[in-house]
Amino acid sequence: MKIGDLAKATGLTPSRIRYYEAEGLISAPPRQDNGYRHYPPETALILMLIDRAQGFGFTLEQIRQVLPQGKESWNHEGLIASLESRVEEIRLLQQQLRENQTMILHLISGIENRPEGISCQENMLRVMRLMQVDTPVLHAIK
Numbered sequence: 001m002k003i004g005d006l007a008k009a010t011g012l013t014p015s016r017i018r019y020y021e022a023e024g025l026i027s028a029p030p031r032q033d034n035g036y037r038h039y040p041p042e043t044a045l046i047l048m049l050i051d052r053a054q055g056f057g058f059t060l061e062q063i064r065q066v067l068p069q070g071k072e073s074w075n076h077e078g079l080i081a082s083l084e085s086r087v088e089e090i091r092l093l094q095q096q097l098r099e100n101q102t103m104i105l106h107l108i109s110g111i112e113n114r115p116e117g118i119s120c121q122e123n124m125l126r127v128m129r130l131m132q133v134d135t136p137v138l139h140a141i142k
Contacts, residue, residue: 001039009044012051023060025050025067056086107131 003014010017020026026046029039046067053063066079110130114123 001041001043003037003039006039006044006047010047010051012047017047020047020050023064025060025064057089058082058086 001009003017006012006017007014017026021028026039026043029037029043032038050060050063050067054060062082066075066082068074107127107130110127111123114120115126118126
């Protein structure tokens with residue numbers, strides 16, 4: 001399969017495919033007599049896995065650690081450990097996002113519910129003082 005065909009099959013650009021090859025994520029394919037790279041069909045699957053893993057937030061180095069190299073088989077234990085680690089990272093990020101959302105909603109409420117008789121400037125100072133309160137939610141965005 002030529003690089004253009006591989007690009008169409010995977011939705012990746014030829015330059016990205018060459019980049020993954022240069023990074024050692026896919027093996028360098030043999031070249032035909034005309035100099036064109038000839039990729040084996042399974043390369044499309046590996047490229048789609050790499051692309052999906054990047055979409056999940058894995059770095060190329062993390063992906064490299066679990067991809068089979070050459071004739072090796074998959075490192076199942078390493079793959080499971082990487083996936084479990086990523087799930088935990090996502091859980092922590094979700095928690096942080098919930099805390100940030102709560103804090104932002106409190107700030108909006110503090111700005112919108114300005115006590116009568118105080119100026120916008122005084123309200124800004126009041127809201128800034130609210131932000132200085134040491135609570136877990138406020139502490140998370142400091």
